[in-house]
Amino acid sequence: MTVGDAVIGDAAIACAGLTVARGGATVVDDVTLTIGRGEWVSVVGPNGAGKTTLLHAFAGLLSPAGGTSAGGTVTGEMTVAGADPRRTRRRVMARKVALMPQRPVVPEGITVAELVSLGRTPHVPRFGVESATDKDAVARVLRRLDLEELASRQAAQLSGGELQRVVLGRALAQQPEVLLLDEPTSALDIGHQQQVLDMVESLRADEGITVLAAMHDLTLAAHYGRRMVMMADARVIADGAPEDVLAPARIGRVYGARVEVLRRGGTVVVLPTSLGAGTVGCAARGAAE
Numbered sequence: 122m123t124v125g126d127a128v129i130g131d132a133a134i135a136c137a138g139l140t141v142a143r144g145g146a147t148v149v150d151d152v153t154l155t156i157g158r159g160e161w162v163s164v165v166g167p168n169g170a171g172k173t174t175l176l177h178a179f180a181g182l183l184s185p186a187g188g189t190s191a192g193g194t195v196t197g198e199m200t201v202a203g204a205d206p207r208r209t210r211r212r213v214m215a216r217k218v219a220l221m222p223q224r225p226v227v228p229e230g231i232t233v234a235e236l237v238s239l240g241r242t243p244h245v246p247r248f249g250v251e252s253a254t255d256k257d258a259v260a261r262v263l264r265r266l267d268l269e270e271l272a273s274r275q276a277a278q279l280s281g282g283e284l285q286r287v288v289l290g291r292a293l294a295q296q297p298e299v300l301l302l303d304e305p306t307s308a309l310d311i312g313h314q315q316q317v318l319d320m321v322e323s324l325r326a327d328e329g330i331t332v333l334a335a336m337h338d339l340t341l342a343a344h345y346g347r348r349m350v351m352m353a354d355a356r357v358i359a360d361g362a363p364e365d366v367l368a369p370a371r372i373g374r375v376y377g378a379r380v381e382v383l384r385r386g387g388t389v390v391v392l393p394t395s396l397g398a399g400t401v402g403c404a405a406r407g408a409a410e
């Protein structure tokens with residue numbers, strides 16, 4: 122099977138010339154990527170670069186079969202877990218691909234356990250009831266994410282960080298082949314950041330799920346993603362090992378930030394520096410190379 126010029130073979134995600142237009146603007150521009158099964162790829166880039174839109178395109182949230190919806194116009198080639206999300210029914214796609222959204226919508230009156238159970242919906246037959254397997258999957262997720270004590274609480278009353286773990290739980294309960302994470306740890310304290318990302322990493326290593334995670338924390342993104350894709354102005358401007366992508370000059374150009382990039386024990390650490398102490402500094406716009 123090929124997408125564009127690439128032979129995708131066993132790829133979990135492949136796209137060629139993927140372009141998304143929204144509200145008259147091109148917000149994802151000519152993106153070509155191939156992501157192998159079992160990879161963890163971190164997507165980084167400044168606000169508005171197009172990260173969420175890319176994840177939504179892969180999740181099939183932007184356009185129904187045919188290509189156009191209020192969400193945007195998606196052109197180019199794309200396959201995710203063996204299917205084109207634009208031409209595959211949402212329920213079928215949801216058995217293979219789960220998205221943890223940046224801004225979750227929480228139905229009124231729903232408990233934590235019920236919200237996590239929603240992840241089983243694509244697996245439960247229409248007009249059927251949850252099986253023992255479904256209940257087991259939910260119980261396992263509640264345990265692994267340290268959510269058992271919160272199970273009967275109203276989801277709408279949780280703290281931002283608690284809710285973020287519950288929403289990840291819903292995505293994990295889907296038991297997807299491809300897990301799309303949009304800022305999965307933005308509301309978490311440092312302990313829960315590690316707990317949650319370590320858990321996703323163990324699922325990747327043990328069960329071979331593919332992880333594509335949009336993350337703002339460059340150090341965490343580099344620590345968990347063996348590969349990093351950097352976006353700016355709707356385009357992919359760098360794709361490779363974190364130590365290559367996170368060049369201080371590039372971070373300065375793309376983010377308009379002054380940073381120092383250190384290597385510590387095989388991982389890359391990005392430190393903000395104060396005026397005068399930094400290595401670089403300049404404008405954020407027009408950063409695409």
Ligand SMILES: Nc1ncnc2c1ncn2[C@@H]1O[C@H](COP(=O)(O)OP(=O)(O)OP(=O)(O)O)[C@@H](O)[C@H]1O
Binds near residue numbers: 148167170171174
């Ligand atoms: N429904 C929409 N209609 C029009 N423009 C949109 C819509 N959704 C997003 N955009 C625009 O698309 C661009 C990319 O947005 P996107 O949310 O993908 O960026 P991002 O890289 O995820 O940003 P952030 O880091 O701030 O979450 C932004 O300029 C945004 O304003």
